[in-house]
Amino acid sequence: ATKIASEKEYRKDLEESIRGKGLSEMEDTPDMLRAKNATQILNEKEYKRDLELEVKGRGLNAMANETPDFMRAKNATDIASQIKYKQLAEMEKANFTSVVDTPEIIHAQQVKNLSS
Numbered sequence: 793a794t795k796i797a798s799e800k801e802y803r804k805d806l807e808e809s810i811r812g813k814g815l816s817e818m819e820d821t822p823d824m825l826r827a828k829n830a831t832q833i834l835n836e837k838e839y840k841r842d843l844e845l846e847v848k849g850r851g852l853n854a855m856a857n858e859t860p861d862f863m864r865a866k867n868a869t870d871i872a873s874q875i876k877y878k879q880l881a882e883m884e885k886a887n888f889t890s891v892v893d894t895p896e897i898i899h900a901q902q903v904k905n906l907s908s
Contacts, residue, residue: 796839 793839793842796835799835
């Protein structure tokens with residue numbers, strides 16, 4: 793919005809300086825009026841698009857999620873969940889099941905013994 797406002801101020805200054813030099817006849821041509829209207833419409837569309845993307849698209853929850861307190865809490869939750877994940881992984885390592893001796897496993901054990 794500030795970019796669009798500064799562009800409007802720039803154009804206003806430019807128009808005043810051109811009128812002061814006697815070039816106001818150029819502004820009255822149909823092509824100049826069409827170009828001016830197209831620029832104004834384009835600026836409004838860009839403003840609305842930026843509004844949709846930056847504010848409405850993100851919503852209040854997305855903006856609230858960027859606060860330092862929320863980021864700190866999220867980081868603490870991530871660390872806690874990693875600790876729980878590691879504890880579960882260690883508990884699963886302790887649990888084991890017996891493997892049935894299939895002919896392939898017996899053959900692999902014999903080859904291992906022979907090679908060593």
